[in-house]
Amino acid sequence: MLLSLFSGVVLGVFILSDFSFFASVKTLFSLFTSLLTTAWILKTLGFAILVGSIMALIERSGGINGFIDFMQHRAKLVSSSRSSLVLSYVVGVIIFIESSITSLIAGAVGKPFCHKYRIPQAKLAFVCDSTSAPISSLIVLNGWGALLLGLISTQITQGVIEADAITLLIDSVIYNFYAMSALAVTFVAIWFNIDIGPMKNTKYIPITTETILPNPQSMYYMLLPIILMIFLVFLFLYLTGDGNILKGSGSSSIFYTVLTTLLFTLFYYVPKKNMTLNTWTASTLSGAKKLFPIAMILLFAFAIGDVTSELKTGQYLASLAQKSLSIYLLASVIFLLSSLISFSTGTSWGTFSIMIPIAMPMAVAMDADVALCIGAVISGGIFGDHCSPISDTTIISSMASDCDVVEHVRTQLPYALISGFIALISFFIFSLT
Template identity: 50%
Template sequence: MTYTPDVFSLLPPAAAIILALLTRRVLLSLALGTLTGLLVYTRFDPVAAMVEAWTLFATLFSTPWILKTLGFAVLVGSVMELVRRSGGIDGFVHLLQERYRMLRSRRGALLLVYTTGLVIFIESSITSLIAGAIGRPLAGRFGFSREKLAYVCDSTAAPVCSLLVINGWGALLLGLITTQIGAGYLQGDAVSILVHSVVFNFYAIIALLLTFSVIWFEWDIGPMRRCSAPHAAYEPETKHGDASLMILPLLLMVAGVFVFLWISGGGDLLKGSGSSAVFYTMLLTLGGIALQYRLKRVMSWTEYGAAALGGARALFPIATILLFAFAIGKVIDLVGTGSYLASFLEAGMAHVWLPAAVFVLASIMAFATGTSWGTFSVMLPIAVAMGAAGESYMPLLIGAVISGGVFGDHCSPISDTTIISSLAAGCDHIDHVRTQLPYALLAGVVALGMFLVAGYGIETR
């Protein structure tokens, strides 16, 4: 069955986004958005829609990368719970605060979370989850809100991953660029083109600088002002926990992703499988934790199993939400939402305006679909083809696609990275969307201005 994209293609994401904002129930909104999309795809035949739903979820559960991603979402909960129960987080906080005297204020605590987000650029979900795990016990102690924590986690994860592209993000973008080279739209080396394109990832750069400024100047705007009251004071579970019980597992996680990217890519990090890397890294980390904790006699096998199971159970809702996020993404692809939005970008547009137009459309597409990677896949070939017709500067257009994908994804309530950031910080998801939106819009407006200036400056040379 095929569906010609039309105005009804906008219904699935619109239904999910509006319901999420009205009901604040993300899973229900994603499920109803998926059902709406299937009804649109089957031309509002309910029986056919149910058949398509069965086929859709059968396909999802038989897709290796989706299963690995869901497995990662559950296993990372086990890792975080084991580290928490071992006293590793308490020991890490104690080490920084008492011995090195690095954590003396709200600013210092949030800067630690910010730095964590910058250093762990291997995968946006891991970045958010680790930064959230470190930041949650600090929120009560230093009096910043979970919404502020979610903002810092979210506004470092995707931006830094899209700038330092030795990860799955780079592998995807490199594959898309290589395809365009093969089609004759691009000339040169794919890695060189990607490196030059990252320089024009204006939104990611502005978002990182803005996040640092928000932390340093304690700048709360919009709804964030009403979320800044301190939470209950943090009391460590162990007064003198061992920081190595947290540091070694985190090092193992970071190193493991690079190792498995290298293995799955046949010796090339940029060709590795991101889903395989994060999944097998979690298994490796759980094994390393078991060995370390038993050697240090931190917990028995029974306690280890109980903590691992409890952590997995706690993050099972994330896996369920991710499953429906993948489902609505597939449905949006079936009804051609991205293609319909892309049709508004006219080939006859003056090329000085093209980078800004690509940024705006990629932003709308990512907001509507909730996926930056899906936006890259749809928009990059379109932008490159249009740029080739007028001999535009390709790295600037590719940078506009990347920036728009990250910006729209940051603003979307149905984005998986936005959902993970709110859950990692322990705050309500819609509250996170509402409080992050003013900052994201500010960074987006500045980025748009930079694309207008860059388009005029580069294309008229």
């Protein structure tokens, strides 16, 4: 994934530099220097890395195992295979901070119940994957919102359209039809136990290792940091927006949120003797190291977005579209194109970086609904990501559920195609109205 994104950046720079080697090297250096000195990009990259630290600390604290123990033995809210999957679904919807965290926690919560009720691991992976990206893209008070806000703001800064970036982002979320349909289809499939395609033949695979620790820690070691993150996002949006949440800085808010939460875990876990200072430091570094590649993907995604803008790809496609594409098909075509790119690259965020600089100029040139076209990009990016075997959320959901990646892709694909078809029809209908 890193290689494909970097190759795209290099090829684009070569084209911009008239295939001059020395000019291309100079342009590449200037491009990444510019990106790494841009405040909101640095904060977004910092957020991506620090999220890994927080997740590692929560897991090391034993809070996840404490929550599982509480739900299973004390509250007794889970008593069947359906309630087990519903619990993972609810966890996936509630935890919208970051898609990887959503998949990991939903998988960790649901896995012991799936073993108890012999639910196929592929079903749990399907639930984890189908709630993570969709809910993160609908409730954009997270890294997804920061990325999208930055991409939209860039187009506004470049004079593509005169609009308020936050208002445009909120309007586009309303048109995120794939995320909405994926959440609905997943819940219906769980509640009515609907198995279609390869899911009919998937089997539960017994494991020999124990999922829950013998002496689980308090579930508040997991709950308090998560609750704090949710609260702090709103607080920092309020502070950075001078009292107006809708005008707050998304990138600053999520960065300050994870940084504050990280410090909270230090003064919460260590004094309570949940872990030593050395353990806290080691877990922090280990978690950051695991998500460092994700930060690199983000950096290359930002780079390829800038290169695409410099190549004027959006304006070129817009000129072609004006001659051969009906305005009523524009959103649907953008959705399909975004899906193809996301499936090929395995990254919805990279797709956003590529397609938003294309979709917005096309929509403006054809006098179409810009928010609808941005919504088509978001939906297409998630749809292709769900179908791709090289997607990070696909891999993480499989790992969190003890499911083979190929098995997860095969069993999830029919449900994703149903949600994708619903989204495609929705974009066509709303284009008409």
